[in-house]
Amino acid sequence: MASDKHIVEQDSGETDDGALVGSQGGVSLYGVSVEYGLHVLLWLLSERPKRASSRDLAEMQGVPPASLAKIMPKLERAGIVVSRDGIAGGYELSRAASDITVLDVVDAIEGDRKLFDCKDVRRGCVLFGGSPPPWSIHGVCRIHAVMMRAEKRMRAELAKTNLAELAQGRPAKFEDSVANWFSEKRAERELARLSGMKAGRRPQQ
Template sequence: MAHITVSVEYGMHSLLWLVGESDRPRSGRDLAAFQGIPPSYLLKVLAKLEKAGIVRAFEGARGGFRLGRPPEEITLLDVVDAIEGRKPLFDCQEVRGRCALFQPERPAWADHGVCSIHAAMLQAEKAMRSSLAAQTLAQISASVATKAPDTFSASVSDWFENRKAQPAQRAGEGT
């Protein structure tokens, strides 16, 4: 989790548009077009989410993606780890061991325990992971629903349905 990239943001937005769509898969191309990003880029993100069981892929003319679990069971941490991998927030280089005063031999106290800077970073990472684990896709979806007008959800559904009805629109979008 060294850095949370834009891939997580695109992945989360895609997941939001899958909430409540358990009977109708949404195509990766349409999810990409809805966000204004290249389909090839989003399909790589969706592949990582599929590998983690967060989405399920369905092939064929009516194929696409659906949530792999209920949104109440998908945490932000699940999404971050699926897309970014479980990397540490801080990669300690043990700089303390290269201190000029410790040459040619380091004193024992210098290497005792975890580096104080590393310890602080581990604490921050634990807090961040805990916060991400406490928030679910269902909560984020509910938050969006409280902000958006009542007609927004229907507009989103209509947009995706119109895309299915007009395959000529999709022909020039690439893979």
């Protein structure tokens, strides 16, 4: 577990104004880390596995292990997951999936990322001569106000959906396949551990 948390990889670029550039070259408010985080959390919803390592989660979803190793500690600090050490260790949800919203995950990964950063440009009109008239700066900038309303609605929408709802529709047979896959991974690690212990006890030639 500990080694997972110290791998670093750059998975998205950032423009001069703070917007994120995705792998397809488009600019988005939220980076690919949010997509990775939401997808891998859905594997922790069932009782089997109740807990999974960062590496296994990354392999299951087909995302870079190094990227996920940065994401999971953020989710842990936000109280969305907890980690356990040991051969049977890994990450697990800290509370019911129905109590974890998409907004919770977004904020945990991206932090306080605003939709719009108003610089109060309205004061800079050359005709004002450095002294903007009261009518031009009265109250909140109208452009900023529009952006704040949009951000409020966006956050409200993200808060409407929880992890349990995102996972709806997965067939029971598929859930069994998921459980078996994680069980096999855990068994492989245990076998490797035991083999290593036996090799270490072999007498010197």
